[in-house]
Amino acid sequence: MERKTKLINFIKGLIIIATAVLIVVGLSRLFLLKSEDGINQFDALYRQPENSIDALFLGSSLVYCDMATGVMWENHGVAAFDMGGAEAPAWVSYYQLKEVLRTQKPKVICYEVSIAGMYPTLYQADNWASDNSYGMKWNSNRIDQLRANSEGDDFYKRLNPLNIMHGRYKDLVENDFTNVRDTANYKGFDPRESVSDHQERPDMSGVTEAEPCSDKAEEYIRKMIELARSEDIPIILFVSPYTVTESQQKVNNYIGTIAESEGVEFIDFNKKYDELGIDFSTDMADHSHLNYNGNYKFSDYFAKYLKDKFDIPDRRGDDRYVSWDWDATLQDFERCDLRINTTDDAGEVLTLAQQGYIVFGVNEGRAVILKDGEVAAEGEEGFRIPFSSGDDAFLFVEEGEGDYHHTVSLFVNDTEYKESFGNILFVYDAVRHEYVRSITY
Numbered sequence: 001m002e003r004k005t006k007l008i009n010f011i012k013g014l015i016i017i018a019t020a021v022l023i024v025v026g027l028s029r030l031f032l033l034k035s036e037d038g039i040n041q042f043d044a045l046y047r048q049p050e051n052s053i054d055a056l057f058l059g060s061s062l063v064y065c066d067m068a069t070g071v072m073w074e075n076h077g078v079a080a081f082d083m084g085g086a087e088a089p090a091w092v093s094y095y096q097l098k099e100v101l102r103t104q105k106p107k108v109i110c111y112e113v114s115i116a117g118m119y120p121t122l123y124q125a126d127n128w129a130s131d132n133s134y135g136m137k138w139n140s141n142r143i144d145q146l147r148a149n150s151e152g153d154d155f156y157k158r159l160n161p162l163n164i165m166h167g168r169y170k171d172l173v174e175n176d177f178t179n180v181r182d183t184a185n186y187k188g189f190d191p192r193e194s195v196s197d198h199q200e201r202p203d204m205s206g207v208t209e210a211e212p213c214s215d216k217a218e219e220y221i222r223k224m225i226e227l228a229r230s231e232d233i234p235i236i237l238f239v240s241p242y243t244v245t246e247s248q249q250k251v252n253n254y255i256g257t258i259a260e261s262e263g264v265e266f267i268d269f270n271k272k273y274d275e276l277g278i279d280f281s282t283d284m285a286d287h288s289h290l291n292y293n294g295n296y297k298f299s300d301y302f303a304k305y306l307k308d309k310f311d312i313p314d315r316r317g318d319d320r321y322v323s324w325d326w327d328a329t330l331q332d333f334e335r336c337d338l339r340i341n342t343t344d345d346a347g348e349v350l351t352l353a354q355q356g357y358i359v360f361g362v363n364e365g366r367a368v369i370l371k372d373g374e375v376a377a378e379g380e381e382g383f384r385i386p387f388s389s390g391d392d393a394f395l396f397v398e399e400g401e402g403d404y405h406h407t408v409s410l411f412v413n414d415t416e417y418k419e420s421f422g423n424i425l426f427v428y429d430a431v432r433h434e435y436v437r438s439i440t441y
Helices: 002-033 039-045 068-076 090-100 126-133 140-149 153-158 162-171 215-230 246-264 292-310 319-341 346-352
Strands: 053-060 078-084 108-112 233-240 265-268 357-363 364-369 374-379 384-389 393-397 407-412 415-420 422-430 434-440
Touching: 039 078, 039 090, 053 090, 068 292, 078 090, 090 126, 090 140, 090 215, 090 374, 108 215, 108 292, 126 140, 126 153, 140 153, 153 162, 215 233, 215 246, 233 246, 246 265, 246 357, 292 319, 319 346, 319 422, 319 434, 346 357, 346 422, 357 393, 364 384, 364 393, 374 384, 393 422, 407 422, 415 422, 415 434
Parallel strands: 053 078, 053 108, 108 233, 233 265
Antiparallel strands: 357 364, 357 422, 364 374, 384 393, 393 407, 407 415, 422 434
16 A cells, blocks of 8 residues: 555656646746747747758858748749848857758858957857757757856756746737747748838948958857868858958958868858849948848849759748748738838828728718728728638727717727718728828828
8 A cells, every 4th residue: 555655646747747847838938028039930930841941041040030931932933941040140040950960951151240359259149049949959969059158057958948938928919829939931031121221331342351250250160161071061151241340350251261271162241242233322220120121132142143053942932831922911911011111102002002002091071991902891080990801800880979079999809990971091901911101191
């Protein structure tokens, strides 16, 4: 009897421990920031079909903000993926590459190197270290990356994500429970939409000196090259176009010498502004990131270059690659949403918001709902029009009495958008399932 009691207690103890572990893992996934600075990229990576990525891009935000995977696919049929991390140093990218190679064998690896000169730190702070590590599955790559990226006892603290993320319970939103980027359709691209028109085009043509990066950065750059070589995959080291400084250019030059010594290609796109057609008054989101104008030009150029040099197949039309079609479509709509948001011309808004959009308009007191550019419903003064499209529910309603205090409200899945009564357009992106804007005219 005593032996049986001990066995029962032992089993109960195992159940309690297993339950505690499951709770910790579940809470860590819930509280984990759903960040497009590295975490969401891993969520999507694990959903990609095995050995489907042809062009893998690695590096910091200059990768996932600048390399528009949808443009590379739509214009050239290149199945690309951005595996970047916020301010990710070479050692972070090295372990990310190791993790990617567990399920993928790309035809080319492209590593963006400018972080070594921009942020020559040897360890990252908690916020970026967590973004760059916690999306990775629990395995030796995750642990080794955390160890390489942590100073002293920080490593032991960061092993448990709840030590870093435990305070997020106050900030949880719907996306924490239903992460919209946790899908094979997402290819890691996270663009910057703003236009920074005060960036000056740098001229580094006279900067030929080389300034070494840190020994740690050089070690891991060479390890990435060796890893690619061991897998028989060509690797390109490159520098994205940005407002590079003289000191940063010297480090970039040094990395060029590393590439030369290793016999791999190095491309400094800060020396190719004219070839790319980059205009620093229209194509920069800030000093280091391209916006939608710039990343379109850069991605189109790079994809064509990769296809010509490495004979990358055109995968368009292949059923196995339908998720890249979705990625390109969503990016097209993101780009169109940006154009709609940056114009005050109602006619231009109507022209842009054709296929894939729902427009709720009021003109001279009369309401009309346009879906894909066609009239879907109408209403007279004092209208109250329920409308649905797929899983989205809308209520378009005029409220108020007399000649004053009139408003027009659009309810989108219970969220209200309100404007004063007059000539108004409300625009909804039915592909991305996002409210875009209202405009009065």
